[in-house]
Amino acid sequence: MSADADEWTVLAVGDAPSVRRLGSRVDPDVRVVSGAEAVRDEIADVRVLCLVVVHDPDGPGRLGIIDDLSTRYPSVPVLAVVRDADPRVGSAAVDAGADEYVPTPAFDAPLEALVERLPREPRGVEDPDGVVPARFLDAIGDPILVHERASDEILTANEAYCDLLGYDRAELVGMPVSAVSGGQHTRAEAEAKIRRAAEAGAHTFEWTDRRKDGEEIPVEVTLSPFETGDAERVVAVVRDITERTARRRDLRTMTRAVDAASIGITLADATVGDLPLVYANEAFERLTGYGEGDVLGRDCRLLAGPSTDVATREEIRAAVEASEPARTELLSYRADSTPFWNDLAVAPVTDESGVVSHVAGFHRDVTMRKRRERLVGVMSRVLRHNLRNEMNVVKGFADSVDDVDEDVATMAGYISETAADLVDMTEKARTLEAAMRNPGEVSVRDVVPEVTRAAATVRSSHPEASVDVEAPERLDAVVADRLRLALRELGENAAEHAGPEPDVTYSVVETSDEVAIRVSDDGPGIDDTERQVLRTGSESPLEHGQGIGLWLVNWIVTGVGGFVTTTVDDGTTVTVHLPAPSGGSADEQAYRYRQAAITAQPDQ
Structure with a gap:
């Protein structure tokens, strides 16, 4: 039974008639409970203003209950009602943890006056078990949950956590933490996280929480265990990482696409002077023969070799330093020292603030194209050179035919052979072009x-x-x-x-x-x-x-x-x-x- 928002309750531990009579003379509702465990059951459902413990030094000892209640609920006033005028009895109750004591003969008026003087800031489910006042937790923007380690029972949660999972605070208190964890998690897994947090002082990890409507959401959790009295409790600071997870999923998708690309792709850290590589896809590894362990932490100069053009390398470097894209072709070397022509393009990558954080490199093997280009050049040079020389021979012999009649047959033979050579050369050129x-x-x-x-x-x-x-x-x-x-x-x-x-x-x-x-x-x-x-x-x-x-x-x-x-x-x-x-x-x-x-x- 929950009290209305403008009502609060006094919990009395014991069965003294004077305690019962209190309810007829003061505003708060007085509930009488039999012991500390009954207080625990009640305090989750009502707004508690104070705790009253009847202590009879000649009867059942209540000092242990006073000590337990004041430890478990430090922000709730504890009033000891002692059935003895001896101030030593009252002092013993205060030493046990009571905020004040009052002897039974003077009980009625002083208790009423005390209750009326108490701050009208009821507790109950806002701060069960006296762990941390709920108003303090609510002032913190991040969702926070407090639970008891042994029982897995939720003790309190702030408004941000309630909003995150769609629960009222009263619904969460008393639930096991496992009830708001994703279905894939086990109690043993959660306990392992708590153990690690206990060893390190705190532990941050990713988890899945289940909302009241059944939706599961990714969260980042920071656990901090602490002890109060004989109980061990855990504070969990929870952050919704749905957007981060979605971005990471998109990034993984892009990474898979980059990994599957047919050209070599690298990513270098632009915040470090030597531009060390922080990523290289599989195509780059296939192209260069360098495995991931050989590449990460090194810069792309590892592809340079004895015939790599220094001026071209400097052009690329200058473009990178100027945060400008660039593209060139240069002779690079694989891990086994085999050279290849590298069609290299670089482009700056900026972070959210617009500062260049990385440099992307795109590497493509264009050796075959370069060979074709060289082939065309060789064909052109050979044809120009040989045709010119051979045609000069033909022209020279032809010019001599009119002047040297006796050698006409010999000269004609040379002309025929030269012409045949030219025809053969053009046929081979045609064949070579077809092969290309x-x-x-x-x-x-x-x-x-x-x-x-x-x-x-x-x-x-x-x-x-x-x-x-x-x-x-x-x-x-x-x-x-x-x-x-x-x-x-x-x-x-x-x-x-x-x-x-x-x-x-x-x-x-x-x-x-x-x-x-x-x-x-x-x-x-x-x-x-x-x-x-x-x-x-x-x-x-x-x-x-x-x-x-x-x-x-x-x-x-x-x-x-x-x-x-x-x-x-x-x-x-x-x-x-x-x-x-x-x-x-x-x-x-x-x-x-x-x-x-x-x-x-x-x-x-």
Whole structure:
């Protein structure tokens, strides 16, 4: 039975007639209860003005009850009514915790006067058990809950907590804390949090509370246990983190999207001078070969290497310091020192106050595009150089025909050969351009048929040559669709330049991590310029190869992660090194196998 808002109650512990008579002479309602536990039951339902304890030194001892009540309810006045005029009895009651005492003979008037003088600030459910006055808790903006550790019983809560969960304070008091916790939580889990708070003094964690309407909301809880008398209680400061959780969920969604992005993405801390990386997605790890543990705390200079352009790096740095976006292409290096062309874009990221807090980096491997661009440049230079020279030869011989009749036949032969060379060169240029535009698929398959068919083509086009094949019945490797074209070009180059009756041999061997296809001849040996083309695919404007064919070989082989080497000793041996199958997709295997020689280098 709850008192009305403008009423309050005196709880009397004992059954003295004078205590009962008090109700007829003063405003407050007087309820008589049998002991301290009964006070506990009543105080949750009524607005308590004071506690009256009848103490008879010759009867049942009440000093223990006075001590218990004054400890459990420190803000509620305790009046001891003693049935003895001896002031020592009253002093013992005060020592036990009573605020005042009055002897029974003088009980009526002094008690009435005392009650009327008491502050009209009733307690009850606003501050049960005398833990903390509810008016103090209500003055705090954060929701606060106080409960008893042993019983899990809620002792009080402020208005903010009641508003958060949709309860009246009277409804919450006496409920177990588990009743307002999310369904996924257990009492054992809650007790573990309290233990940790007791050890550390306080403990903050995320939790789920259940509103009166059944809705569960995410909250952040800070627990602070304390002791009062023989009881251990816990203060919980609760904060609604619904918006924070939603933002974090959105952030996780964006993070998953960034993690799944096909380009490398990094995030650097702009508040620290060296811009240490605080995040790198999986694509960045795949691109660079650096794992998360290798990246975090370091800056992007870890991608720099011996051929990384310093001026370009400084441009990026200047843009970052100026909080401006920038984009460039620079040669970077993977964890295994393999270079790659990095299309790098950086952009400042500001915090809520508009201050740049991070720098986002976007990394894209554009090595293939750079190689295509270089291919176009090489084709243009070779065609301009060779066509100009060859056409000068044609023009010179043509001009001489009128003057030297006796050598017309010889000159005509030269003209015919030169014209044929020009036609062949343009055909190879067309083939190389087609390979550039459509490199074909990379797959794991048997290379022996590719070698056998390439050899057969060379025999057909060069009947004067002896072309042999030394290979096992089957040998798988990571290859491109156009491998046969590269092998045919090597065979034809050997047949054309090794002498009048050349011996050409294709051999296929396997090592621990690669398949090697060797094309050997007994000719005079390939010169250094041609070897440079085969090995790196690079060619200076002043040292052009004799044709486009060798560049085509480099292009096809390096496209699958392989590389080409040459040796000259009683002839020339060109070796095509291809990745052996090692698990995963063919593209992944080619990627793992790639070495520095197969990637683009800065133009000389």
